Amino acid sequence: MKSAGVVVIGNEVLSGKVEEENARFLIRELRELGVLLSRMTFIRDEVEAIAQEVRAQSDAFDVVFTTGGVGSTHDDVTLPAIAKAFDVPLQVHPVLRQKITAHYGVAPSEALLRMATVPSTAQLVGEETLLFPLVQVRNVYVLPGVPKFMRAKFAVLRSFLQDRPFAMRQVFLNVREDKVAELLADVAAVDPGLEVGSYPSFDEGEFSLKVTLESKDPELVERSVEKLLDAMDERWIVRVV
């Protein structure tokens, strides 16, 4: 199973000046692709903090995505931070310089060149299809903060990311969570590949507890749902989907 981490970069996200959209998009996409998102960190535009987080996630997970901090101004420090994370120098990438020159129709200013200045070990992905290729450093994919550009870049990674899908069943119950805690723990303990989640609801709707059973192995999920339902007072069961 592929694991992933995300580093969302930008003071504006943590101050609430902009409503973050990329986090929700990546959560949904990675889930659909069958990739386990293990950690997502929102962090300010600070080189040292970004470098540390990128390095830690790169070591811990199969793939890492950063979003934000790749424009042309003083607060765009993601690429320098990734260079620092892996202790490699920055350099102007000739292909990126050429793409910028072609797009803007002039020799790039110092500010524009920031966007072509990448860690020396960077590789480009999607040169054929993207206006500006995606920058990859080791297992780290550098995505922009502007949602529509972020989505376009993420799209070129989809086929590479595709993994076996997650199987999930949901059991809606009308019972207090603590009364089934032991039973849920028993079911969860059967197989480390099974994940059992328990989510009480206090809005006085038709159910008071949602239990989820998930795995990459659909048969394990089915067996576990059966085990759970068999062991339960059937008056508690509202619905199983």
Next chain:
Amino acid sequence: MKSAGVVVIGNEVLSGKVEEENARFLIRELRELGVLLSRMTFIRDEVEAIAQEVRAQSDAFDVVFTTGGVGSTHDDVTLPAIAKAFDVPLQVHPVLRQKITAHYGVAPSEALLRMATVPSTAQLVGEETLLFPLVQVRNVYVLPGVPKFMRAKFAVLRSFLQDRPFAMRQVFLNVREDKVAELLADVAAVDPGLEVGSYPSFDEGEFSLKVTLESKDPELVERSVEKLLDAMDERWIVRVV
């Protein structure tokens, strides 16, 4: 200036099974209170990962909030993880045990006792006003994942958290970001207490760039806005708020 970190705990958030509401609430509240939110991490229900993140944030920031992972089931591991973060044992807190007994009307089961089992150095906050008091360990405040309970607990901390408000001005421009990059960097460099953000917009609305100037010092913000506007081609200026 008070700094804060947030640790959002729960597999369900990272898998998109539930739509996360607490992050947005805390971002908005902390901003309104004048507290600098420096980092927010979404993390799975794993003791080791939670312990590491809580410890790192506790060392780095003035206050830390955790949300989630405090129910009665096997996947509720926040309190054991915080005990591990600070290397202290867990113990049943007599006041919490008594509150649970009073609420449920029975001697608590093992599952219910999980919710009263806290790090030995924990203190309780809001005993007078809350049904279940808030657990505090050092500078870490343990909030539940259920939004309405989370908000009720956060409310008792408001007066303690209140800090000098942030002052902000926004300058909307019609100019390409790279053309003002140098100017923005100059303005930002005047004072470390000033934060200058630059956010291009590509939706072809009335402006193409939003510049924000922020500080705890409102006069510094005003002086910086003037400096910025004076140095700028006035045809670029759409509006200043």
